[in-house]
Amino acid sequence: MVKIDPDRLMADLKRLRGFGATGPGVVRLALSPVDLAAREWLVGRMTEAGLDARIDGVGTVFGRSRNSGPALVIGSHTDTQPTGGWLDGAMGVMYGLEIARALAEHDATRHLAVDVASWIDEEGTFSGLLGSRSFVGEAVDDSIRGATNRQGERLADVLEAAGLAGRPRARFEAGRQVAYLEPHIEQGGRLEAIGKAIGVVTTIVGLRESRLCFTGQRNHAGTTPMAIRRDAGAALVAFIARMNDAFGQLADADTVWTVGRVELDPGSMSVVPGAADMYLQFRDANPARLQAMERALAELVRDFNAHDAVSVELQTLDEPIEPVSMDATLAEHIARAAEALAPGQWLRMPSGAAHDAQVIARCMPACMMFVPSIGGVSHDFIEDTAEAHIVLGCQVAATAAASMLLQLSARHS
């Protein structure tokens, strides 16, 4: 059986952390100088591992196997959030590198083809999931022309300045690339809460985002009796209570909804709010449930406008994101590897977060696996995973990758 080298894996993970290390966390925004330096380093490590590696025309690092036969792509991202953790994305890419090396060191697996990818800008510094979207053939040139970061720098200018603008872009090779594996930290607290070490992802949840704008009447908070107020803030609070009831009736244990932002206007202690906005996001693995929640929300809005002195307008933000099922056959390889290496310590679960895998799944069968996040924390400097879990996860992924490729090779030969 293929064996990874835990010391080599951890050393490379820590070297990558050095690019943008900030306290225990990392600040390595897509295409920033420190991110570009990390990409050059990664190209070097891939090349040493025998891959044909380069940075492509959008910034993705792609290491192509020189072996023939069906290829498994293992990838994730090495860019971070503005205050990012050291493992979010980075761990999956380093797993891919270590697995390519480990397979090449064993006779039974030396012939297998593993491509390794670090997709650019998963975190959306300029344009979220850009690398994977470009890889699957989405027309991203409009995104590239229009996208800017928070400092107002244009993506097109940044690619030009980095000398990447003219380069070829990594693209899906139909027939050769036959499966995608994305290992990742869980970024939630479920594995830890029930004492499991590996999550086999069934579905990446879908997502809806909306803004609800309440319009009442701004008034003096001392002189306006409660009975004649049209308090937009109080209406917002009442609406959330009704929404919690309605969503609670539709939800299962994995359904989530979040009011992450609220704004009252004018935001003064002495003024009855005349306007109030809330930002709502909800996620679920079941497309029918997402639609039922949308209908329930629209009905609440209609009912509110029919009966309340404050009006509310529902604005949809962005395109809806539909749930994406992971490939069951690939997932079974992960499950078998997990059961062999950590019997009873794994479970099947949805991914509540978005990942490049949901994009790659458009062109080939895709799967994901999780390792536990300490305290469920991610997108934060203190994000971490026990080293034993990092190492176990890579051994599970390597075992599953070999198993997938041996089966796929048998089918293709």
Next chain:
Amino acid sequence: MVKIDPDRLMADLKRLRGFGATGPGVVRLALSPVDLAAREWLVGRMTEAGLDARIDGVGTVFGRSRNSGPALVIGSHTDTQPTGGWLDGAMGVMYGLEIARALAEHDATRHLAVDVASWIDEEGTFSGLLGSRSFVGEAVDDSIRGATNRQGERLADVLEAAGLAGRPRARFEAGRQVAYLEPHIEQGGRLEAIGKAIGVVTTIVGLRESRLCFTGQRNHAGTTPMAIRRDAGAALVAFIARMNDAFGQLADADTVWTVGRVELDPGSMSVVPGAADMYLQFRDANPARLQAMERALAELVRDFNAHDAVSVELQTLDEPIEPVSMDATLAEHIARAAEALAPGQWLRMPSGAAHDAQVIARCMPACMMFVPSIGGVSHDFIEDTAEAHIVLGCQVAATAAASMLLQLSARHS
């Protein structure tokens, strides 16, 4: 009976509006150049009316009657909010000026003493209610040394630059000044809603302000199941619902409470809020009810901390402001004048807003009267009152003032 001159009153109100006029509203922040110019103009008008007028050491314009005998002080303020209306405060001062003139034009009232005041900085550009606080003998020098406006200018420097710092300050004259009348716009919608023209103020309500800080756990909004969340924003919403129930049981029709400002941290759609603050103000005319509401709030906080996964801390902001009763005998003069001039078109009501009268009441009997605000709007450029109501209000105030002074003179002689 004393008769005011409606044309003279309206002309002076419009002249005063000219200082800082901005569209239909006025920007005349305390001690700004345009406010100082308005004060100089006001001193001139008071002098023409026969008063001994000057700007005092804190900026208050005080016009002292040259008549002997007990004096009625009529006052309000001519400074405005950052986006102020043309009548808030200004109307009461112009009433005082017109009443001093009108009384001097009639044989039966020519001997009566009316002092007229425009108290500095009622609106708190530097230090709220400064002029009336100085007048009643509060030690305001600490306020003057410490106070700055939003631009960071120090009050002490501004008084120095205006040449006011060394001047004597107007002070309450015990024995001579025996009553205070403050006419004002309602700044609320009650008179308009029930079709009344005059409000006779019974009490200026007391006020409590607090911040409630909820502390939960910041988490990824996709990967954190509802069951293990500690969502500070959701806790805030649940708390408000319980508070509304508790306050609703204690309230009468005049009790008001307002959540004017809410902040969720970090305020992102994809992050479960880890902290949330709400700013609460409540007002009532009954000190016992204010205390009962404080107790209910403290009990809700205790109960919440005992049972909820999110903790809440109650922080009291500023000193509590206790309700101030208006003098019933003075109010009766206003009520009789209102009934004589507008039979059935007046009512007794609390003032939901703060006024200089609540400060002046510390040293002498004080009363207030209101005229309707169109749409209940104040602290806004579109603040207005029907001219008929402005004129009627001044005639009622003049009649009441004469009646008060004739009675007080009889008592003192």
